[in-house]
Structures are given as structure tokens and as C-alpha cells.
Amino acid sequence: MAVSDQDVEKQIRHMMAFIEQEAKEKAEEIDAKAEEEFNIEKGRLVQNEKLKVMGFYEKKEKALELQKKIQRSNLLNQSRLQVLKSRDDHVKGLLEETRRRLAEITSxxxxxxxxxxxxxxxxxxxxxxxxxxxxxxxxxxxxxxxxxxxxxxxxxxxxxxxxxxxxxxxxxxxxxxxxxxxxxxxxxxxxxxxxxxxxxxxxxxxxxxxxxxxxxxxxxxxxxxx
The missing domain is CATH 3.30.2320.30 (ATP synthase, E subunit, C-terminal)
Incomplete structure (x- = not known):
């Protein structure tokens, strides 16, 4: 039985529609996969940057804390030295007064x-x-x-x-x-x-x-x- 031109045209259109649908689905699949990979990569980059920022500020915080400890220690040492100097001056003054009074023996x-x-x-x-x-x-x-x-x-x-x-x-x-x-x-x-x-x-x-x-x-x- 001979196939009419109309049937051939119909089959061609059917095949073309199938190919187009398959291509469309494939394109959608590629787009979805690309979107997923993009989101994953974006999340990875964001997380890396977030860790970098957190690490930067953590170092800053530690440096500030260390600086505070050093300043506190320096102030404490200065205070101790001032106290010791005041005490030594007081003792020297006491000894000088004792020396002055000892001289009264000669009177x-x-x-x-x-x-x-x-x-x-x-x-x-x-x-x-x-x-x-x-x-x-x-x-x-x-x-x-x-x-x-x-x-x-x-x-x-x-x-x-x-x-x-x-x-x-x-x-x-x-x-x-x-x-x-x-x-x-x-x-x-x-x-x-x-x-x-x-x-x-x-x-x-x-x-x-x-x-x-x-x-x-x-x-x-x-x-x-x-």
C-alpha cells in the first residue's frame, strides 16, 4: 500500500515534535542541573567568605584582648613600682629621722x-x-x-x-x-x-x-x- 504524501508529512511533523519535546526536556534538565551547581558553588563561596570574615574578626578580637592584657599588666606593674617607691621613700624618711634623732645623743x-x-x-x-x-x-x-x-x-x-x-x-x-x-x-x-x-x-x-x-x-x- 502506497503511503501518501500527506501521511509522510504527518509523520515528519510528529517526529519533529518529538525531537523538539526531547530537546526542550533536555534543555530544562541542563538548566536545572546548572542552577543546582550554581547554588552549590554560590553556597560554598559564601561559606568560605563567611569563614574568612569570621577568622579575620576572631584574630582582631584576640589581638585586642592580648593588647588589653598587656596594657593591664603594664599598668599593674607601674602601680606596683609606684607603691614600692613610695614605701622605700617612706622607709628612707624614717631612717633619716632616726639619724637626726640619734644625733641628739651628743647634746x-x-x-x-x-x-x-x-x-x-x-x-x-x-x-x-x-x-x-x-x-x-x-x-x-x-x-x-x-x-x-x-x-x-x-x-x-x-x-x-x-x-x-x-x-x-x-x-x-x-x-x-x-x-x-x-x-x-x-x-x-x-x-x-x-x-x-x-x-x-x-x-x-x-x-x-x-x-x-x-x-x-x-x-x-x-x-x-x-
């Missing part, structure tokens, strides 16, 4: 004579030399000469018979010295300082921890007192 002749006698006796016992030179203030020369014999006698008693000759040095202690004496061996190689300043320095050095505790209370961070 009492009997008290000062006894002090000079004890200082010379102590120095003789420390030196244990057969001949000793005593240096004092120019104003104290007569006082020292007056008490020397008592110091020598006390030295002989303490050492059970040892003798010592004592001479006053031709050089003197500084004019601003508070008082007391310095004793030297005859060759000048050994010295014993028994001035008011030296005794104050020795006592204050030994008692500095107690002085600080009395003034400012016990330091909870200090394990030892020396």
Missing part, C-alpha cells in the same frame, strides 16, 4: 660620753690589737681622750689581761658626721666603724624586714624575711 654630755666609751671598748675587742688609733670628730677629741682610759681598762677586763695603747688620730671624721668613732689598727689595714651612721646602717639593714612589716603589714608573697 647630752653624760650620755654621749658613755656612748663613746662603749664604742671604743667594742672596737678594741673587735680588733684585738696591741695598738689602736681612734678617729673622731674634731669637736669630740677631748671627750674621746677623757673616756679612753675607761675603755682600755674595760678591754683588759674583758680579754682577761690584754693591754692596748690607744691614740687619737690627727685626721677627723667629716664635720657633718653625727658622732661616734672609727678605730684602726696601727698599720691602718683593719678598720672598725662605730659611728652613729654606721651603727644605724647596720641595725636598719638587719631590721629592715621587721620595719617594713610594722609599717605596711606582712607581705603574703614573701616566703623569707631575710
Amino acid at each position: 647630752s654630755p653624760a650620755r654621749y660620753d658613755k656612748f663613746l666609751e662603749d664604742c671604743i671598748t667594742q672596737g678594741l675587742c673587735q680588733l684585738l690589737e696591741p695598738a689602736v688609733i681612734v678617729r673622731c670628730r674634731r669637736d669630740d677629741v677631748d671627750r674621746v681622750k677623757k673616756v679612753m682610759s675607761k675603755s682600755q681598762s674595760e678591754y683588759t677586763r674583758i680579754t682577761k689581761g690584754k693591754k692596748c695603747t690607744v691614740a687619737v688620730d690627727s685626721s677627723f671624721l667629716p664635720a657633718d658626721s653625727s658622732g661616734g668613732v672609727e678605730l684602726y689598727s696601727k698599720d691602718g689595714k683593719i678598720k672598725v666603724a662605730n659611728t652613729l651612721e654606721s651603727r644605724l646602717e647596720m641595725v636598719s639593714s638587719q631590721m629592715l624586714p621587721q620595719i617594713r612589716t610594722a609599717l605596711f603589714g606582712k607581705n603574703p608573697n614573701r616566703k623569707f624575711d631575710d
Whole structure:
């Protein structure tokens, strides 16, 4: 049976419609897949950028926090140093006032004579030399000469018979010295300082921890007192 031209045309149109529909569906499928891939890529890029921004601000926050800690530590250290300086200044002022008051010993002749006698006796016992030179203030020369014999006698008693000759040095202690004496061996190689300043320095050095505790209370961070 022969196929008419009309039938052939109909079949061609049917095939073309099928092809067009298939192409349309394929195009829609490609578009949908492209849209899905685009959204996935866009989400990935957005997430990456979001992580970058979060990381940037996290670093900024950490840097600011570190800067705050450093500033806080610096301020705390400065405050501690100021407190320590104020305390040291207070202690120095206290020692200076003590030095000034010690100088008042010299205003009492009997008290000062006894002090000079004890200082010379102590120095003789420390030196244990057969001949000793005593240096004092120019104003104290007569006082020292007056008490020397008592110091020598006390030295002989303490050492059970040892003798010592004592001479006053031709050089003197500084004019601003508070008082007391310095004793030297005859060759000048050994010295014993028994001035008011030296005794104050020795006592204050030994008692500095107690002085600080009395003034400012016990330091909870200090394990030892020396």
C-alpha cells in the first residue's frame, strides 16, 4: 500500500515534535542541573567568605584582648613600682629621722660620753690589737681622750689581761658626721666603724624586714624575711 504524501508529512511533523519535546526536556534538565551547581558553588563561596570574615574578626578580637592584657599588666606593674617607691621613700624618711634623732645623743654630755666609751671598748675587742688609733670628730677629741682610759681598762677586763695603747688620730671624721668613732689598727689595714651612721646602717639593714612589716603589714608573697 502506497503511503501518501500527506501521511509522510504527518509523520515528519510528529517526529519533529518529538525531537523538539526531547530537546526542550533536555534543555530544562541542563538548566536545572546548572542552577543546582550554581547554588552549590554560590553556597560554598559564601561559606568560605563567611569563614574568612569570621577568622579575620576572631584574630582582631584576640589581638585586642592580648593588647588589653598587656596594657593591664603594664599598668599593674607601674602601680606596683609606684607603691614600692613610695614605701622605700617612706622607709628612707624614717631612717633619716632616726639619724637626726640619734644625733641628739651628743647634746647630752653624760650620755654621749658613755656612748663613746662603749664604742671604743667594742672596737678594741673587735680588733684585738696591741695598738689602736681612734678617729673622731674634731669637736669630740677631748671627750674621746677623757673616756679612753675607761675603755682600755674595760678591754683588759674583758680579754682577761690584754693591754692596748690607744691614740687619737690627727685626721677627723667629716664635720657633718653625727658622732661616734672609727678605730684602726696601727698599720691602718683593719678598720672598725662605730659611728652613729654606721651603727644605724647596720641595725636598719638587719631590721629592715621587721620595719617594713610594722609599717605596711606582712607581705603574703614573701616566703623569707631575710
